[in-house]
Amino acid sequence: MDFSIPETLSKDVERFKSFLQETLVPNLSVWTRDKTIPRDFYQDLGREGWFGFTWEKDGIEKQDALREVLLVEQLGIISPGVAVAALAHADLGLMGLWLFGSEKLKQKYGEKAVIGETLMCVGNTETEAGSDVAGIKMIADKIEDGWRINGTKAYITNGLVSDMAIVTAVSDPEASRNRRVSMFLVDLKSEGIKRKKLNKQVWIPSDLTRVQFTDVFVPKDHLLGVKGQGLQQVLTIFTNSRISISALTLGTAVGAFELAVGHARKRSIFGQKIVQYQSKAFEIADFYAKIEAARLVLHKAAWTRDQGLDFRLESSLAKYLTVMIAREVTTWAADLFGAASVISEHPIHKFPMDAWASALGEGTQDVQKLVIFREIMKRWE
Secondary structure, three states, X not given: OOOOOOHHHHHHHHXXXXXXXXXXXXXXXXXXXXXXXXXXXXXXXXXXXXXXXXXXXXXXXXXXXXXXXXHHHHHHHHOHHHXXXXXXXXXXXXXXXXXXXXXXXXXXXXXXXXXXXXXXXXXOOEOOEOOOHHHOOOEEEEEXXXXXXXXXXXXXXXXXXXXXXXXXXXXXXXXXXXXXXXXXXXXXXXXXXXEEEXXXXXXXXXXXXXXXXXXXXXXXXXXXXXXXXXXXHHHHHHHHHHHHHHHHHHHXXXXXXXXXXXXXXXOEEOXXXXXXXXXXXXXXXXXXXXXXXHHHHHHHHXXXXXXXXXXXXXXXXXXXXXXXXXHHHHHHHHHHHHHHHHOOOOOOOHHHHHHHHHOOOOOOHHHHHHHHHHHHHHOOO
């Protein structure tokens, strides 16, 4: 069993770190203040191939999961908020197009989406339907040339800046819960769409948006996948994206940990450096061990997907463990900085908030435990 990172991937990580130092780090404070990410940055990510997708003559190609995990961790160390914006486009919107879009739709939208010129997102959550994915109320009525959609999606990351959205809606109200929902690709410039940016305090500078759909027309060929299979399809997207959001969450823990250890090495209290106190030394050792353990589980999840194996258990294990570690580490790190941590401009301030956000995206901790339990029980059948 080889735990080493292939040289090609190590070089990619170093190139990506240099890219972030040039394009992200000098601009992050302004983007954070303005709570916005320029479209140019998405295009820079896309042109350099950092979204994890490429466009070849035959269409969209997905790159290795391990590569994406390594890159997203680095992005999460610097800014979980920028990381989640990149993932909302690539691992939710573009992922859905890659998995369930027809060849015609991939040809029409895929090339520009891969290079970040067309931005995408997923709209599934509603005010009364979050963890209960099948409980959505948005309606898609069949009409002569397509579908007419009515309803509201509540919390869409990148909903304000995206051009296209993958949305779920009830296409057959009389069918069972598992067969009533379908998935659609919607042009967000369509008539009948209203967007409202929500005032959130996590994952800044990405946006969180409520989108209202009133008699929005969707062409019949913009139905994604199979009619009545929208629930299964959106859950498949989430299963895939759990690996990348776990990498973001790991980066959140690592970013806070590195800031805290750097501070503890420099700051003196009661006549000696913080790291010279045994209690703090033990805490550093404890959290480092937990971060390493979570990273191994995450890398196993990426490896499992790259091998073409069923990775539902591994992706939920990675999400569950990285969130648990990130919550502990980021709170500890903020405590180490004392009163300075409550200042919003301080680098440590965002990390506990963003760890909290990670606990909600792609399924709460209870959802992960439910998935883990079900996968365990399958092995006993």
